[in-house]
Amino acid sequence: MAAQTGLSIATVSRVLNGRANVAAETRDRVLQAVGGLGKRAPRRRGAGVPKADNGVYVRCPYVLTDYFGLIVSAVTEALDVQGMHAIVDAGESAWKRTDVLLTLTAWPQVTGAILILPPEPEEDLERLRDRGFPFVVVDPRTAPPRNIAAVSAANFAGARRLMAHLVELGHRQVGVLGGPLSWMAMSDRMAGYTAPLVGVGVFPPPELLRTVTDPTVQAGRVQALELLDRADRPTALVCFNDKMAVGALRAAVDLGLRVPADLSIAGFDDIDVSQATTPMLTTVRQPLGEMGRMAVSLLSRMLAGQDLDALHIELATELVIRGSTGPAPDQR
Structure with a gap:
């Protein structure tokens, strides 16, 4: 590599190990030489010849609740069917390992990786890609860089269908209890929420939007109390996830509001808690x-040396209508 680029071995080594003390032009020259800058998704070198250990690193730096737990369980079961096994790195301890991605190429027991909502910056994902290491991102936090395989849900379509349901019920004053605005899921959902309202001539006022960095039950309750304390309180609340919707239900009880007679509430995800409330939650599955x-x-195809025609895949969502949504109060 050094001979091909005209650089020193030490400089090439610094680039391949992700060191910061390398000029951008130099880094690009090295990455181009290794086939980087993403002409195709990475494939395992010597594809078709298995490593001694078919381990797949599964990184989910969050508590394995009924959201992340369902994803990780499906990953581990599917890997077993493919004759591979998961090396799971999850929870608070995983969150603290901020530089783990750039070490994966040196792990002899790992042949690829699945990264669930990775918090690492885009540059780290690009460096891992440019080293030819196969990996797939699930539920990407931000728009995936080019030629990185990613799987997500159709957030825009799901949010649009949910808001269309509320608009059909006569709701025009709708509050949004959202997650971080920097997340792709949130920006896509906001676009989806807005479209049906604009279609009936309503432009959502920014004061009816609340966002939080950690979308929990308590965060949903606090933000709902703020919106419902307004003189022009919303007739419906749409929430970033089902947990925030549970918090909104608690806020409604605190204020003596009936759901859905006085206030409609909807969530997103359709985890088990959505059916454990009274009334049960309308949500997007x-x-x-x-x-x-x-x-x-996708990962198994990459490991087999196959090209991927579609790198960014969105899976369909489904609106699940239950008892927490009903006609707007002035429509009764």
Whole structure:
């Protein structure tokens, strides 16, 4: 590589190990030489010849709740069917390992990786790609860089269908309890929420949007209380996930509001808690298990040396209507 680029061995080594003290032009020269800059998704070197250990690194730096747990379980089961096994790195300890991606190429027991909602910056994903290491991103936090395989849910379509349902019920004053605006899922859902309202001549006022960095039950309750304390309180709340929707239900109880007679509430995900509330939650079902299985399918094709015609895959969502949504109060 050094001979091909005219650079020193030490400089090439610094680039391939992700060191920061390398000029951008120099890094590009080295990555171009290794076939980087993403002409195709990475494939395992010597594809078709298995490594001594068919381990797949599964990184999910979050507590394995009924959201992330469903994805990880589907991944591990699908890997077993493919004759591979998962090396799971999850929870708070995984979050603290901020530089783990750039070490994966040196792990002899790992042949590829599945990264679930990775918090690492785009540059780290690009460096891993440019080293030819096969991996798939599930539920990407931001728009995936070019030629990186990714699987997500159709957030825009799901949010649009949910808001269309509320618009059909006569709701025009709708509050949004959202997650981080920097997340791709949130920006896609906001676009989906907005479209049906604009279609009936309503431009959502920014003061009806609340966002949080950690979309929990308590965060949903706090933000819902703020919106419902307004003189022009919304007739419906759409929430980033089902947990925030549970918090919104608690806020409604605190204020003596009846759901859905006085206030409609909807979530997103369709995890088990959505059916454990009274009334049960209207929500958007994400295909969490299928997202994990699709990621394994893409990775196994990459490991077999196959080209991927579609790198960024969105799986369909489904609106599930239950008892927490009803006609707007002024429509009764």
